[in-house]
Amino acid sequence: MAKLSSSSAAVAALGVWVLFALLAEQGQLALAEAGYTTGGVDGVEGTVKRMVEEAIRCKPSLGPALVRLLFHDCWVNGCDASVLLERTPYNSTKGVEKKAANNIGLDGFDLIDKIKAVVGEGVSCADILAFAARDAAYVLSRGNIWYTIPGGRKDGVNSSAEYADASLPGSTFSYDELVKNFGARNFTPEELVVLSGAHSIGVCHKSSFADRLLLNVSAAGQINPVYQAALTADVTVKSGSPPYDSNPTEMNNIRDMDPRFRTASGYNATGVNTAANNTLDNSYYTANLQNMVLLKSDWELTTNDFAKGKLIEYKNNGTDWNIDFANAMAKLSSLTVTPPAGQYQEIRKNCRVINNYY
Ligand code: HEM
Known part of the structure; x- marks a missing residue:
């Protein structure tokens, strides 16, 4: 076996050190030590x-x-x-x-x-x-x-x-409360608008948007009255017919509602691919700017000039939103905290229970 000269051994040792420093910096050291590779199709x-x-x-x-x-x-x-x-x-x-x-x-x-x-x-x-x-x-x-x-x-x-x-954050929060809640985790008002775009997918239970079905809310201009009436009719049908769910769900995004619902609401789908059901994209902004969103917290974004400007910007530029959403999700995924005194962290054997629970 070829022997390493002292200078090449030093270079090799430096290489290993640099690799470990890089892995540690990326937070991957624990996995590398455990014998796992995180990346690649086989990791x-x-x-x-x-x-x-x-x-x-x-x-x-x-x-x-x-x-x-x-x-x-x-x-x-x-x-x-x-x-x-x-x-x-x-x-x-x-x-x-x-x-x-x-x-x-x-x-x-x-x-x-x-x-x-x-x-x-x-x-x-x-x-x-x-x-x-x-x-x-x-x-x-x-x-x-x-x-x-x-x-x-x-x-x-x-x-x-x-x-x-x-x-x-609560779904009845005001714009200022939302900004404060996000700010407490070092997320900007812009990131609030970006991440709220996640409501282009998924559902909401009626109990989460029941406040939005009240007539004084549409009278105050906080929800499109025609959309509100269509929603009220839909949840009433769902609750009153089998399986009689008293807390039914509706799609977060009007794009994903039945075409008859969209027509009845007067939804303007310009710029939205209505065939792309359940797609995570910028169509949330089109719905919000038409006052056709389920949650008050979503509507609140239209009440502030800066946030409204961002709603318009993301409605008009889906590529920018994809990039900004990806960055905000990466930031979200890196939120870590030091455990309070007397507590610790571990790698659980079972995700539902801590390791030493008797
Ligand atoms: C800005 C403040 C936010 C509020 C007040 C809020 C509130 C809610 C509520 C009340 C629901 C419906 C729950 C139910 O009734 O079943 C919901 C659904 C959802 N939220 Fe948010 N949310 C916020 C931000 C976010 C963020 C930042 C994300 C992700 C990055 C997110 C992703 C979702 C998704 C994907 C759903 C649908 C879930 C499903 O269908 O299973 N939300 N949100």
Whole structure:
């Protein structure tokens, strides 16, 4: 075997050091040490991507669910998979985050469990969720939204419904409250407008937008009255016929409603591909500027000159929105926090429960 000269050995050692420094900087050291490669089709990320693509093919609603799940994890004490916990000795009297009122309709937990069973104990649940949400955004945007994110997140041991409700923005928030909520996590008003575009996909339960069906809301110009009437009629039919769901869902984006609903509402689809159902794109901005969105928090963005300017800008430029949304999602995926005193982080063996729970 050829011997290394002392100078080439020094160069090799420097190379290894530089590699480790780079991996550490990218937060991938934990995975590299655990024997995993995150990138490439054969690494953890490749496995997650394949499983997410397959899952969305079988059950399309999982796509929006994963994008929202990431937001609801990372917004509450950083991306630490606390939203996945079923129980923990640290939780509050009201239970874990899943029990929070703001967490109505969360889904995707079974898929995260399935991925965890395949990628193994060395990969954190927080990393799995971050990769899965990124892959869901890629699939739902038909390949237009993509970003790279490092691995190396750790799983938290605390999960509190009260804390989740205190941290997540409410759908009845004013524009100023939304800006304050985003600012507390170092997200700008522009990023608020960008990330709200996620409401181009998925659904809302009636209870989340019931306030918007009141006639004084349309009278005050906060929702298009014709759209409001069509919505009221639709939820009434859904609640009054089998399976008699008292809290039915409606599509977030009027683009994804039945063509008859769109026509009845007077929706102007100029610039929107109405055949591209459930696509994560800038069509949310077209709907919002026509006052045809479900949530008050979405409408609030039209009340501020700066935010309204951004709504118009993103309505007119889908490519800019794809890029800005990808960057904001990467920033969201990197929200981490130091655990409070007396708590620690780990890589969970089971995403629903901390490792030493008796
Ligand atoms: C700006 C403040 C926000 C508020 C007040 C808000 C509120 C809500 C509410 C109330 C729902 C419906 C829940 C239900 O009734 O089932 C919802 C759905 C959704 N939200 Fe948001 N959200 C906000 C921002 C975001 C962000 C930043 C993202 C992602 C980056 C996001 C992604 C989604 C998605 C994808 C859905 C549909 C979920 C599904 O169909 O499973 N939201 N949001």
